[in-house]
Amino acid sequence: EPEVTQTPSHQVTQMGQEVILRCVPISNHLYFYWYRQILGQKVEFLVSFYNNEISEKSEIFDDQFSVERPDGSNFTLKIRSTKLEDSAMYFCASSQTNTGELFFGEGSRLTVL
Amino acid sequence: AQRVTQPEKLLSVFKGAPVELKCNYSYSGSPELFxxxxxxxxxxxxxxRHISRESIKGFTADLNKGETSFHLKKPFAQEEDSAMxxxxxxxxxxxxxxxxxxxxxxTVIP
Structure with a gap:
């Protein structure tokens, strides 16, 4: 069964460093998402992406964040200058439609020191 | 504004007991709930998901538009149901x- 895959599974970085989290969505899906979950808190929407552009983004997704789909298969989340409060589990998800089932990756745990 | 409320952060039941996980929502329009x-x-x-009206692993959930609820229920909890x-x-x-x-x-207690 096809799955969303994410790399790395865990990344530790120093505050102020750039981080890129990578995702390979399911191949015939058209909608892509990043969510994050700070330890002990709920899953929060960051951004959705469709037709090679951002379709929605939350207040969390400020100028430090960016997404791109550089090669038609990878979907990346970049954090330009990490802050301590960026420490969280970041989940990539994809779906065939914008109201259908979300398929999640296993997550990338980011620890900012 | 769209919002989902799950009032219980933690729920423990004994194996074989019924379980209900509560969910309330606010939404202007026809919601899709999962x-x-x-x-x-x-x-x-x-x-x-509510539109499929399936029972998965013994769980069911009914969309109640009057109460804006989508509670998850299972009549007999199993240890393997322990999860978030x-x-x-x-x-x-x-x-x-x-x-x-x-x-x-x-948490389902054996």
Whole structure:
């Protein structure tokens, strides 16, 4: 069964460093998402992406964040200058439609020191 | 504003007992509601969605528009049901995003 895959599974970085989290969505899906979950808190929407552009983004997704789909298969989340409060589990998800089932990756745990 | 509320952060039941995980929502329009489950060390995965009206792993959930609720129920809890459960809201008026509740951690006591 096809799955969303994410790399790395865990990344530790120093505050102020750039981080890129990578995702390979399911191949015939058209909608892509990043969510994050700070330890002990709920899953929060960051951004959705469709037709090679951002379709929605939350207040969390400020100028430090960016997404791109550089090669038609990878979907990346970049954090330009990490802050301590960026420490969280970041989940990539994809779906065939914008109201259908979300398929999640296993997550990338980011620890900012 | 679209919002999902799961009032219980933690829920413990004995094996074989009935379980109900509560979810209330606010939404202007026709909502699409989902329950996602996250077992220990596994990814979030869809458990069920209201439009399919299925029973998955013995769980059911009925959309009650009058009470704006989508509670998840199972008549006889099993140890393997121990997990984190998230209610999620999607739909045409949510833009291109899903709203998740804060989650309920279910522990089934043997």
């Amino acid at each position: 329950w996602y489950v996250q077992y220990s060390r596994q990814r979030l995965q869809l458990l069920l 459960y998230y209610c999620a809201l999607g739909g045409p008026n949510t833009g291109n995003q899903f709203y998740f509740g804060t989650g309920t951690s279910l």
